[in-house]
Amino acid sequence: MKSIFTLLFSISLLLPLPSQAGEILPLAVDLQKTGKVAEKHQVPVVIFVTATWCNYCKKLEENILTPLLETTPIEEYAQFQQMLLDKSHWMMKDFAGNDVEMKTYGPQLGVKVAPTTLFFNSQGEQIAEPIIGLTLEEHYPANLEKRINQALEKLGNPKRLDIYKLVEESDGL
Structure with a gap:
């Protein structure tokens, strides 16, 4: 597991940092539309609930999510979106x-901590346990993989995510 983190962290050092929310990880502006795409591909909707003031959120995005989204085909396994808890008047569907x-939508979903990662079917029903917080970065990829695979199974999709294999294949290691 430590090697996955080391590999992702190394990749992140080579990538430019995103300058604003939604640049790499799309903002959750229309979950109904996202749900329709997810349903078509029989994958979950994964929402990363973050805040601009949250240092753990920045670590999650910069060290794990951005490298995964930019260097692997992880988007074949889920529709990824980001929701910000601290932007007044930002509207979404x-x-x-x-x-x-x-x-206000994050708290309506029961989010109390940033970052929180949520897993939904196309109708907005949670189909895997959330990942709350970011304690040790090296554990996050395995937790994400486990939850996405649980969600895929609940959706009846036989695909299974193996993050280490995706990273390895994408980097040609």
Whole structure:
């Protein structure tokens, strides 16, 4: 597991840092539309709930998510979105197509800590346990892999994510 983290961290040092939210990880502006795409491909919707003031969120995005999204085909296993908890008046559509304020939607979903990673089916029902916080970065990729695989199984999708293999194949190691 430590080698996955080391590999991802090494990749992250070579990549430019995102200058604003949504640059690498798309903002959750229309979850109804995202849900339709996820349903078509029989994959979960994964939402990373973050805040601009959160140093752990920045570590998660810069050291793990950005390298994965830029260097691997991980998007074949889920539809990834980001929701910010601290941006007043940023509007989005929930899974039912209702207009909601991004800042208040996270707490409506039960989010109390940033970062929190949530896993949904196309209708907005949680289908895997959330990942709450970021304690040790080297454990996060395995936790993400486990939850995405649980979600894929609940959706009846036989695909299984192996993050280490994706990273290895993408880097040609």
